[in-house]
Amino acid sequence: MAVAAQPTSRARSAPRFLRRPTTQTVHLPTPARAPAPSRVRLRRRHRPHSAPAPAPATSGSDPDPHEPLRVAFACGAPGGRVYSAIALADELHAALPSSRSLILGAPAPSLASTAAAAASYPFAPVPRCLPHAVLAAAMHLRRFRPHVLVATGGAPSLPACLAALLLGLPFVIQDQDAAPAPATRLLAPLALRVFLAFNAPVRLLPKRKCAVYGNPVRMSIRKCQVSKATALARFFPRAGLAPDEGAQVVLVLGGVEGSPEINVAVLNMYYEMLRMRKDRYIIWQTGMEAFSEMESLVRSHRRLLLTPFLHELEMAYAAADVVVSRAGAMTCTEILVTGKPSILIPLPTIVDDHQTKNAYIMADVMGAKVITEDELDSSSLTSTIDEVFGDEKLMADMSQKALTASRPSASANIIRHICSLIGAPYPT
DSSP states (O other): OEEEOOOOOOSSOOOGGGOOOOOOEEEOOOOOOOOOSSOOOOOOOOOOTTOOOOOOOOTTSOOOTTSOOEEEEEOOSSHHHHHHHHHHHHHHHHHOTTOEEEEEESOSSSHHHHHHHHTTOOEEEOOSSHHHHHHHHHHHHHHHOOSEEEEOSSTTHHHHHHHHHHHTOOEEEEEOSSSOOHHHHHHGGGSSEEEESSSGGGGGSOGGGEEEOOOOOOHHHHTOOOOHHHHHHHHOTTSOOOTTOOOEEEEEEOOTTOOHHHHHHHHTTHHHHHHHOTTEEEEEEOOTTTHHHHHHHSOOOTTEEEESOOTTHHHHHHHOSEEEEOOOHHHHHHHHHHTOOEEEOOOTTSGGGHHHHHHHHHHHHHOOEEOOTTTOSHHHHHHHHHHHHTOHHHHHHHHHHHHHHOOTTHHHHHHHHHHHHHTOOOOO
């Protein structure tokens, strides 16, 4: 006689995408018995044939309202990918304080591990070798039991998304650039949604999967209310700066890893600029690897701040009047949100040359000045900086257009959309 085994109870609940159906039919041998005068027929409890097994978490299966929302973020260098994840995690916790986040990134020491530690988020390493990376990501995801994975780009994102597919975990992609990354094109048909910063990539991706919200910006930058005088005093405490904020401050950013080309151009012009312009100040982020070399070559000056990395970037933006930078997507977004006139020097060796696309989009929307790497030298950089500072109307127009084109609510809109996709509550 076939006896239907009842589903076993579990000590703790697991997300739906990790649950396995436990109901099965077990055939037990029945010993021979003598015929009884009256046989009692046992009614077998039938499980409907069409009843589905517990489904993985998708846009149609809601998280348990009694447990906190768990979201995993996969990210890697360059900095824009990592800080997009941090910005979204910050927004999630601001909206849902009981929620939990996990950052998956390259093993420490890495930008992702450092940023996660600075923001007090748990971190899980994903190695570089793809098979090992998929296995490691799957183990981390299975242990953390997230309701959704958010991939913001970088090397760890691809194996994390592949692991999510193996586990039946829904994932979304946030792509920051004007041209979608190769991994975005590969994974877009399988993603729950692809969040974009620009309209241009939509034509290269499944249109029904795309949502254009802009790039998320860290809350510390977006909501910084520090005055220019206060920020200047932080960087130049002994400069004797008057409180009327009349100084002209140049912020030089070469990205987290630094830019040798920008560093060389600034090295060859900074001292003469500071000698000729008594009201000009330079905050110069060299990058971690180039700092020691630049420090050995630069002559100390009370109106020059040389640093490998700006841990208080919001203060640097508050102090700056003009930003000289590469054209990474996150830097461009921060320039728009802070309304800073900018001089962009795109890195042409990036895949798909997306920095050049970013730079010329910035030129269209806010009038940013663009210097190609072939044109870059100390003379061209000096003349462009002087041109911008020499035209107050141009600076005001650039600032106003930048603020108009910015999307400061991008983080909130993306998190709200993700919550709606997985059926999680979001405060109105």
